[in-house]
Amino acid sequence: MLRYEILPVTPFQQNCSLVWCDQTQEAALVDPGGEIPRLLAAVKARGLTLKALWLTHAHIDHAGATGQLAREHGLPIVGPHPGDQYWIDGLPEQSRMFGFPQAEAFVPTRWLADGDTVQLGKETVQVRHCPGHTPGHVVFYSPTAQRAFVGDVLFAGSIGRTDFPGGNYDQLIASITQRLWPLGEDTVFIPGHGPESTFGQERRSNPFVADAALSRGR
């Protein structure tokens, strides 16, 4: 089974997730945005072996610590989709703009595309390309755990911003309704910020993407 622990990092309280295979104790960090010592302490406290860094997208609060972690610990960087190349190149600039510790640009070891799978120990995690918040945003989905790590695509009661360069509202709505809803009503998602929810709950009550709101033509 895929297990996970949420570790909110940076002043933006970004939900970095420590995920691991409970048969092999092999672990990955989803969106290591910052606070490296705290992330490594969580890995150690659970007796896990950190194997990879997975990225949903390359905004500073999600990807800020990736370059340094990869360099210092010899870890592969998996994701996001190549559409986020310009955000990765801009990480040093993003860190200055938001007053974050200096972030390093990097080259992902493996870019991801829709339909890819990522292996962690005995667990196979699926990849969905969900553009709209950023062009290269991906989501990680574990069918066995019924969990999706969705970054800034969808939140409990809200959706990701689309006013950044490269953002696209219609694309974001399509990503949510065509790539996330098919994962099932009972699937729990871990958003990039704030509490968990289920896709079913959002289909019922999220003012931006509830079935009723969409049929009214929002």
Ligand SMILES: [Zn+2]
């Ligand atoms: Zn973002």
Ligand SMILES: [Zn+2]
């Ligand atoms: Zn974010």
